Each structure stands twice: as structure tokens, then as C-alpha cells.
Amino acid sequence: MKISFIIPFHNEEKNCQPMLKKVLEFAQKQKFSYEIIPVDDRSTDKTKIILRDFASHNKHIKPLYRKDDKEEKGNTMGKALLEGTMKAENPIIIWTMGDLADDTKTYLDIIEKINSGFDIVFGSRYMPGGSRGNLDLLKAFLSSWGTRMAQFFFGVPVHDITNAFRGFRKEIITHLELKSTGFSISPEFAIKAHLAGFKLGEVPTVYINRVEGVSSFKLFKMTKNYLKLYLDLFWQFNILQKSAYQ
Ligand SMILES: Nc1nc2c(ncn2[C@@H]2O[C@H](COP(=O)(O)OP(=O)(O)OP(=O)(O)O)[C@@H](O)[C@H]2O)c(=O)[nH]1
Ligand SMILES: [Mg+2]
Known part of the structure; x- marks a missing residue:
């Protein structure tokens, strides 16, 4: 694997x-063939130094330090x-957040589900067995509604596409034209994968709100940004595509 x-x-x-220790511990325990690609943007604290130090001691850690493009001010x-995904050498990719938000126990469930035939598998806080943990109420409300709208407008068959935590077969991303530069990448990837006919699955996960x-x-x-994304996609896939067949 x-x-x-x-x-x-x-x-x-x-x-x-x-x-990094958490992911390393998991990967070593499972005896996977693995690589870890931390991708840093514009950190002004010690993040880069820590990544460099880790990478110099472990060949599995291959950081990317993205260039400070003048146009790239926001998230x-x-x-x-x-970019990290494009650099990846392995066929199965896991996106997991650097603020310790994702439960390591979910990694294995995601991998198993991909191996059982799913193309993309979400760590889901809102399916039975999942939990938003200590995520604050307003954010939880908005993120769950982000998915409900995608279910309603696009028929997305899973319960949590606003969480970036997911695993997928690397190959599928080469078939999708993903444009979001910031957080909207999470729903955009999910909706476009679904509309392109890929098989979406989910496993329950418990979200851990950042402490530090x-x-x-x-x-x-x-x-x-989410509303704009949904309107654009709705227009693109429901209105433009239908009129092309009339
Ligand atoms: N490379 C990169 N990583 C980012 C950027 N913005 C945020 N991140 C990282 O992406 C992950 C998710 O961002 P968060 O700030 O935790 O966003 P969130 O989870 O919605 O919010 P909180 O957990 O409540 O802080 C974290 O690991 C951040 O360090 C960015 O512009 N570039
Ligand atoms: Mg976070």
C-alpha cells in the first residue's frame, strides 16, 4: 500500500x-510505504524551521515551501x-490538517474504503457515528449547511464536504478542473468529483478544534466564497449543460 x-x-x-509525529507514528505502525508532504505558505513563525529540521532527519518528509507570490495575499x-497532491508519488492521497483537527483513527477507515472501490472518501462529522466535537456552533451550522446545499443542488451523496479531511485516488484529480485557491477547494473538489461520475464515500470522524x-x-x-462557488457550479452544470442538449 x-x-x-x-x-x-x-x-x-x-x-x-x-x-508530523502523529502521522509518522500512524504510517510506521501500519507498515505502509508512505511519504508526508507538508505544504507551507507564508509562515512567519517557526513552522518552516521545524519542517526543515524534520525533513533533514527523515526521508519520508518532503516539505514544499510555496513561493510568496505577490498576488497571493489571502488564504x-x-x-x-x-500543489502537494501534484508532487505526490503515491496512488492514494490523504489530505489532513496541520492544526491536529483530524482523528488519526479515521486514516485507516478512509484507506480501507478506497481499497473497497470508492474514488474519494470523506472524513465525515455529520454522518451517524461522526461528531463535530468541540467545533463551535456557528461554524458547525454553516459547514453542515454547506453540504446540505450541495446535496440539494447537485445530489452529492455524502454528509460532509466542507471538511478538507479526505482520501482519494490521485488519478481522479487529473480529470477535474479545480479552480478554488482557498478553503472552497473542499466543496469544489467533492461536487466536481460527483458530477464527473466518481464514487464518493464517507467514514465517521470526530473533529478536534484547534488548541494552539x-x-x-x-x-x-x-x-x-461558498455561495459564489455553488452558484457558478449550478449555472455551469444545470443551466449551461441542459441548454446544450435542447
Ligand atoms: N499552506 C497553507 N495552509 C493553510 C493556509 N491557511 C490555513 N492553512 C492550514 O490549513 C489548515 C486548516 O486551516 P485552519 O486555520 O485550521 O482553518 P479552520 O480549520 O477552518 O479553522 P480553525 O481550525 O477553527 O482554526 C491548517 O493546518 C492551517 O495551518 C494557507 O493559506 N496555506
Ligand atoms: Mg482547523
Whole structure:
């Protein structure tokens, strides 16, 4: 089994080391062939130094330090995840967050489900058995509604597509034209994969709210970006495609 873990980091000096240790421990225990690709953007704290140090002692850790592009001022987690995925050498990819939000126990369930024939498998907080843990109520409400809207408008068959935590066959991403640069990458990837006919699955996970570090999440901007994404996709796939066949 060959797995690539992609982990986005932005100013996570307190979480970076425990996160890498957590993934390393899991991968070594399972005896996978694995690589870990931390992707850093514009960190101004010690994140980069910690990543460099880890990488110099472990050949499985292959960090990417994204260039400080002048146009890239805001959140670029989407670009980071996509670039990390493109660099990955293994056929199964896991996106897992650098602030320790994802339960390690879920990794194995995701991998098993992919091996049973699913193309993309989500760590789901909102399916039976999953939990939003200590995530605050407003964020939980918005993130669950983000998926409900995608279920309603696009027939997405899973319960949590706003969580970036997921695993997938690397090959599928080469068939999708993903444009989101920030957090919207999570629903965009899910909706486009579904509309392209890929098989979506989910496994329950328990979300762990960050204890250390500062959130990059901006509620108003995020809500606006999600709504814009859904409108664009709805227009593209329901209106334009239907009219093409009339
Ligand atoms: N490479 C990269 N990583 C980012 C960027 N913004 C956030 N991240 C990382 O992406 C992950 C998710 O971002 P968070 O800030 O935790 O966003 P969130 O989970 O919605 O919010 P909280 O957990 O409540 O803080 C974390 O590991 C961040 O360090 C970015 O612009 N580039
Ligand atoms: Mg987080």
C-alpha cells in the first residue's frame, strides 16, 4: 500500500511537530510505504524551521515551501493542497490538517474504503457515528449547511464536504478542473468529483478544534466564497449543460 499525506501549514509552530509525529507514528505502525508532504505558505513563525529540521532527519518528509507570490495575499490552502497532491508519488492521497483537527483513527477507515472501490472518501462529522466535537456552533451550522446545499443542488451523496479531511485516488484529480485557491477547494473538489461520475464515500470522524495557533478561517469571506462557488457550479452544470442538449 502506497500513501501520500498532504498537510497544509500556515503559522502552525505549536502544532507542526506533534502533527508530523502523529502521522509518522500512524504510517510506521501500519507498515505502509508512505511519504508526508507538508505544504507551507507564508509562515512567519517557526513552522518552516521545524519542517526543515524534520525533513533533514527523515526521508519520508518532503516539505514544499510555496513561493510568496505577490498576488497571493489571502488564504491559499486550496493551492497548497493541489500543489502537494501534484508532487505526490503515491496512488492514494490523504489530505489532513496541520492544526491536529483530524482523528488519526479515521486514516485507516478512509484507506480501507478506497481499497473497497470508492474514488474519494470523506472524513465525515455529520454522518451517524461522526461528531463535530468541540467545533463551535456557528461554524458547525454553516459547514453542515454547506453540504446540505450541495446535496440539494447537485445530489452529492455524502454528509460532509466542507471538511478538507479526505482520501482519494490521485488519478481522479487529473480529470477535474479545480479552480478554488482557498478553503472552497473542499466543496469544489467533492461536487466536481460527483458530477464527473466518481464514487464518493464517507467514514465517521470526530473533529478536534484547534488548541494552539490562530485560525485562518474568515466566516464572512468563507460564506461568500461558498455561495459564489455553488452558484457558478449550478449555472455551469444545470443551466449551461441542459441548454446544450435542447
Ligand atoms: N499552506 C497553507 N495552509 C493553510 C493556509 N491557511 C490555513 N492553512 C492550514 O490549513 C489548515 C486548516 O486551516 P485552519 O486555520 O485550521 O482553518 P479552520 O480549520 O477552518 O479553522 P480553525 O481550525 O477553527 O482554526 C491548517 O493546518 C492551517 O495551518 C494557507 O493559506 N496555506
Ligand atoms: Mg482547523
